[in-house]
Amino acid sequence: MDKYQTFYQPNPEILELVQRIEQQLSQWSVLVASLSSQQRLVLQHRALHASLALDHNSLSLVQLQELAAGKRVVALVHDIQQANNALTLYQQLASLDPYQSADLQRAHAAFMSSVVSDAGQYRLQGAGVYEGHKLVHMPPPPGNVSALVDSLCHKLQHEPIHPLLASCLMHYQLAFIHPFSDGNGRLCRLWQQLILASWQSTFAFLPFTAVLKDKARDYYKTLRQSVPKYDATAFILFMLRSIQECLSVETAQFDHGELSQVAVLPDQPLVDLAQFVQLKAQKVKNKTSGPWYKTEDQILKKLKKDNRLSAKTLADELGLSSRAIEKQLAKLKAEGKLLRTGPAKGGRWQVVA
Known part of the structure; x- marks a missing residue:
């Protein structure tokens, strides 16, 4: 090679x-x-x-x-x-x-x-x-x-x-x-x-x-x-x-007879992102610990320090793909925790939560 x-x-x-x-x-x-x-x-x-x-x-x-x-x-x-x-x-x-x-x-x-x-x-x-x-x-x-x-x-x-x-x-x-x-x-x-x-x-x-x-x-x-x-x-x-x-x-x-079995969830309708965020707000008051929420916290923390950071810069600093960061940003905006003001280039973030 x-x-x-x-x-x-x-x-x-x-x-x-x-x-x-x-x-x-x-x-x-x-x-x-x-x-x-x-x-x-x-x-x-x-x-x-x-x-x-x-x-x-x-x-x-x-x-x-x-x-x-x-x-x-x-x-x-x-x-x-x-x-x-x-x-x-x-x-x-x-x-x-x-x-x-x-x-x-x-x-x-x-x-x-x-x-x-x-x-x-x-x-x-x-x-x-x-x-x-x-x-x-x-x-x-x-x-x-x-x-x-x-x-x-x-x-x-x-x-x-x-x-x-x-x-x-x-x-x-x-x-x-x-x-x-x-x-x-x-x-x-x-x-x-x-x-x-x-x-x-x-x-x-x-x-x-x-x-x-x-x-x-x-x-x-x-x-x-x-x-x-x-x-x-x-x-x-x-x-x-x-x-x-x-x-x-x-x-x-x-x-020890501890093989994991199939878990059961109640049958639920497939929803889009907006519906998912709304349901989460209604049903979940306390966030579960885990990588998803740790990443959210890291993003919000960084944007509080520097509200001009781009998705690419966030991705580089957190060691994630740009697509993963953009998905997180979209979720935070949909939840009302993050606002974007100004143009796509040169705009600023406003952390609400």
Whole structure:
């Protein structure tokens, strides 16, 4: 892959983790074989929910389960669309080959249908990954993306490398290449799971993305610090530790009969954003703690200090995408907590709450 070749250093802990995971997989396979189809679905929903949450989707696991059951839930229409797309795609996983770039584009098209205009197409513009105001990674130019993805898929399919390591390298390298304008994180995590499931089918029911969600800060930090060095060693270690931890936790839950069951929500009509905000104001007096509200508080705090900040600047400072910030700003304005005065460029924010 020319100068975009990724390396990892020989490390005794990597070998130890691989051996430990292989041992645990034997027990995991026996446990999964004893599950009902409904219980397996619960595990898949947990994995899907965690991956969506890492990309700032606001749906709860309960709402995702109800959506999958064909019920209507009260949530942001944009987030419901993303979740429905993901649920549809997860039903097609068996037809996807993780080493075919065309399938990667097909999966992106399904994931991002009606969400972005270029769903299924490689990005046509340059991109940058920021930490605060600091550019921490400049992905390859768009003209190189197709060749790089093809080369990556061919390399990992044909090189003699353990599937656990190949899955980590696929995740890492796709994040490095950043092939799409949006939705790259979900595809990176899904493609790692596809490689693992093609090696051991019971990986399809291991919700290791739930561990990544719980360690989101460390997950993103390790990925961003590894990319500029062209060295995936630290990221491989982080992912293998997460997989091993997930196997331990899930096996222990089985032993104690604590497998999560399908939760139930009352049937509710699908509403648009304005209706959702109105219902929230009527029914919820105290906000629940969580990443969604922490981000709201951070945005309001920053705008109190500087009411001229743009959505892009907020996104850079908070380490989020511009689309995620714009969604938060729209929600705050709809709730009456934030006002915008003046023109789009050069205007000011007024924090009401």
